[in-house]
Amino acid sequence: MRKTGIIIAREYITRVTRPVFWIATLLAPLGFLLLIVASVIISSYDNESTHVALADESGLFDDYFKQYGLADAADGSVHFHVLERERIPEVETLLKSNGDNKKYQAIIRIPPNYRLENPENPVISCQYAERIGLDKKQFITDRISEMVKRRRMLASNISEEQQAMLNREVEVVFESLMDKNERKGYDAAAAIVGLLMAMAIYISIFFYGTMIMKGVQEEKTNRIIEVLISSVKPFQLMIGKIIGVGAVGLTQFVLWIVLIFLINLMVAPLLGVTIANNSSMASGAGGDVDTDAAEILLRNLALLPYGQIIVLFPLYFLGGFFLYGSLFAALGAAMGEDGDQQSLMIPISLPIIISVFIAMNVMKNPDSSLGFWGSLIPFTSPVVMGALLPFRLPWWHIALSLALLIGGFLLTTYIAARVYRTAILMYGKKISFKELMRWAVAGR
Amino acid sequence: MHHLSLRHISKKYHNHLAADNISFEVPQGQIFGLLGPNGAGKTTLIRMITRILFPDSGEILLSGEPLCDNHTRRIGYMPEERGLYKKMRVYDHLIYLARLKGLSRRDAAVQTEHWLQKFDITTWQHKRIEELSKGMSQKVQFIATVLHKPDLLILDEPFSGLDPINSQLIEAEIRALSKQGCTIIFSTHRLEQVEEICSDIVLINRGKVILQGNVKTLKQQFKENIFEIYFTGTLVPQATEGLHIVTHDPGRIVVKWEANTGSNQLLRRFLDADVQVYQFRELLPTIQELFIKQVKQHEV
Numbered sequence: 001m002r003k004t005g006i007i008i009a010r011e012y013i014t015r016v017t018r019p020v021f022w023i024a025t026l027l028a029p030l031g032f033l034l035l036i037v038a039s040v041i042i043s044s045y046d047n048e049s050t051h052v053a054l055a056d057e058s059g060l061f062d063d064y065f066k067q068y069g070l071a072d073a074a075d076g077s078v079h080f081h082v083l084e085r086e087r088i089p090e091v092e093t094l095l096k097s098n099g100d101n102k103k104y105q106a107i108i109r110i111p112p113n114y115r116l117e118n119p120e121n122p123v124i125s126c127q128y129a130e131r132i133g134l135d136k137k138q139f140i141t142d143r144i145s146e147m148v149k150r151r152r153m154l155a156s157n158i159s160e161e162q163q164a165m166l167n168r169e170v171e172v173v174f175e176s177l178m179d180k181n182e183r184k185g186y187d188a189a190a191a192i193v194g195l196l197m198a199m200a201i202y203i204s205i206f207f208y209g210t211m212i213m214k215g216v217q218e219e220k221t222n223r224i225i226e227v228l229i230s231s232v233k234p235f236q237l238m239i240g241k242i243i244g245v246g247a248v249g250l251t252q253f254v255l256w257i258v259l260i261f262l263i264n265l266m267v268a269p270l271l272g273v274t275i276a277n278n279s280s281m282a283s284g285a286g287g288d289v290d291t292d293a294a295e296i297l298l299r300n301l302a303l304l305p306y307g308q309i310i311v312l313f314p315l316y317f318l319g320g321f322f323l324y325g326s327l328f329a330a331l332g333a334a335m336g337e338d339g340d341q342q343s344l345m346i347p348i349s350l351p352i353i354i355s356v357f358i359a360m361n362v363m364k365n366p367d368s369s370l371g372f373w374g375s376l377i378p379f380t381s382p383v384v385m386g387a388l389l390p391f392r393l394p395w396w397h398i399a400l401s402l403a404l405l406i407g408g409f410l411l412t413t414y415i416a417a418r419v420y421r422t423a424i425l426m427y428g429k430k431i432s433f434k435e436l437m438r439w440a441v442a443g444r
Numbered sequence: 445m446h447h448l449s450l451r452h453i454s455k456k457y458h459n460h461l462a463a464d465n466i467s468f469e470v471p472q473g474q475i476f477g478l479l480g481p482n483g484a485g486k487t488t489l490i491r492m493i494t495r496i497l498f499p500d501s502g503e504i505l506l507s508g509e510p511l512c513d514n515h516t517r518r519i520g521y522m523p524e525e526r527g528l529y530k531k532m533r534v535y536d537h538l539i540y541l542a543r544l545k546g547l548s549r550r551d552a553a554v555q556t557e558h559w560l561q562k563f564d565i566t567t568w569q570h571k572r573i574e575e576l577s578k579g580m581s582q583k584v585q586f587i588a589t590v591l592h593k594p595d596l597l598i599l600d601e602p603f604s605g606l607d608p609i610n611s612q613l614i615e616a617e618i619r620a621l622s623k624q625g626c627t628i629i630f631s632t633h634r635l636e637q638v639e640e641i642c643s644d645i646v647l648i649n650r651g652k653v654i655l656q657g658n659v660k661t662l663k664q665q666f667k668e669n670i671f672e673i674y675f676t677g678t679l680v681p682q683a684t685e686g687l688h689i690v691t692h693d694p695g696r697i698v699v700k701w702e703a704n705t706g707s708n709q710l711l712r713r714f715l716d717a718d719v720q721v722y723q724f725r726e727l728l729p730t731i732q733e734l735f736i737k738q739v740k741q742h743e744v
Binding site for chain 1: 491496513516519521525526528529530532541543544546588
């Protein structure tokens with residue numbers, strides 16, 4: 001036990017005293033911020049405007065255009081231009097010519113024989129000279145459908161008031177019978193927090209798991225391993241390394257929380273906004289749609305079961321870390337000295353990646369059977385439970401999941417230790433997956 | 445009393461018998477040679493003595509007690525393939541390894557300082573291992589092995605990769621430790637060193653003991669009664685009558701004295717032959733010759 005303590009201390013101190021640890025710790029939040037900014041920029045990229053000419057050869061919409069016009073996309077991605085009838089051939093020729101610098105990228109044609117009342121209308125075609133993205137196609141379809149629909153209503157002599165009434169949206173209010181807190185917008189708030197927790201567990205399993213793996217590999221490559229295990233048991237060495245790296249991870253997390261808190265403290269007065277008074281401002285302002293959504297989100301964020309989250313998140317975090325940590329240690333021992341045989345990583349990486357997919361699904365369908373089983377199987381439960389924790393769960397579900405996780409962790413550690421102690425002394429030959437399995441089962 | 449006893453040790457790997465009913469004794473305070481060709485099973489044996497591996501059957505006794513975890517503190521081991529943590533500083537590294545052997549922080553510090561001074565390397569105690577030259581890190585490696593004052597020291601190819609100066613330094617230390625009562629198991633394939641250093645040996649081949657005993661006794665046991673005589677003058681043929689001549693150069697002859705009725709009788713034949721004998725000695729087999737012969741014999 002004392003020796004394990006000495007090993008933990010070394011693993012911890014050597015990592016924490018390296019400048020690279022502090023650089024990574026300080027820069028990671030910045031990197032995370034950059035990642036978010038970059039993802040927003042990338043996802044909103046390709047919002048170059050598409051100019052669509054609208055050729056109404058039927059003449060059905062002349063009055064309509066005069067009265068209502070045709071609204072462009074709010075984000076400026078699509079602009080409509082209603083063509084006078086005599087300009088249609090000219091624009092068509094222009095579009096079909098392969099020249100650059102076109103004024104329009106597409107043309108919508110309402111054919112001369114178009115009839116509002118006829119259900120077997122020829123379709124309205126849109127021909128493009130530059131490819132139109134999926135989102136823009138959807139937007140154009142919606143706008144044109146809306147236009148035809150309103151025109152049909154006008155043709156049926158339905159008044160503006162009646163139209164407004166017909167168009168009024170119906171809201172279905174969902175309320176949970178299990179949890180009175182789960183009301184409008186709860187899912188969204190839970191999904192955001194769930195995603196953050198699932199991702200935090202996923203990333204740390206990989207990040208610190210790899211750290212353990214590299215550490216073990218270093219001992220093998222350095223050839224210090226034989227000296228070490230003539231003094232301590234391989235199991236002590238392995239578990240000492242896992243706990244030491246785990247402590248490094250916890251330190252990093254605590255530092256990040258402190259850092260984020262400090263940044264919030266420093267930056268908030270400059271901007272005049274903090275999350276807390278954002279909500280009071282929002283409720284005061286009312287009206288505006290964006291503020292409404294923000295208010296609903298903040299109100300729901302406050303309703304999440306924080307007791308459950310605070311108690312269980314660290315348990316699943318540690319459970320996942322230890323479960324995979326021991327497997328990564330065994331892998332590090334089995335890997336060649338030059339760190340080849342990355343393929344051995346697949347059997348370990350696969351369940352972690354699958355658990356992320358399950359977690360994504362769980363955010364949309366918290367009560368799905370996929371989520372249920374995913375939250376019980378120890379290989380996926382840490383990440384899946386990360387996504388499920390913002391929803392109140394029955395106690396037996398949590399108890400069963402935790403019991404299985406602890407059982408799974410003990411099992412993987414036991415198996416990993418058997419593989420580790422054999423593999424760590426193997427030099428100069430490639431270790432096959434078959435051999436790993438034999439060591440895991442037979443112990444040698 | 446025997447310091448270390450191996451009794452009927454067997455160890456099987458997946459499809460290979462690395463140790464086959466091996467028994468030998470290592471006398472207290474001796475430098476003991478563990479010899480054998482590559483792949484003979486030396487490293488497996490050493491790993492079992494250092495409790496890195498465990499025998500399938502048989503037992504290992506240290507000072508008469510079955511080997512257990514508490515004994516790791518009494519054993520120092522320098523493997524053939526050795527290394528250190530590159531990023532650690534010399535002083536911290538030595539303290540760490542000593543503490544893993546069970547020394548208190550204070551004792552570890554005292555011993556570390558003692559050895560750093562002894563090897564005159566206190567100036568680089570705060571350097572990282574990766575900054576050291578190969579010779580320097582070999583010194584650190586040796587210190588790490590002996591730091592916790594083991595009474596059984598196992599050195600696997602201790603001189604491999606060592607420069608002549610460090611070789612000499614380490615050899616002197618090995619002898620000094622032996623004088624202080626430390627038992628040393630010395631595994632090597634450089635057999636000329638065995639003759640200089642070891643008092644007893646065991647020879648292993650293909651997982652089996654094929655020869656063991658005291659170096660001097662073994663040489664006597666396997667001697668072939670070959671004598672080398674240096675002389676001046678011309679040798680009359682009668683002098684070598686009935687002798688098997690191995691080589692005959694001007695002034696030097698090597699003969700096999702089958703009758704072996706004492707070396708004096710042989711010497712007398714040469715003295716009587718009217719030549720000036722200025723050197724006469726029996727050629728005993730070297731350990732290397734014994735080694736090769738025994739290995740070949742067992743392979744047939």
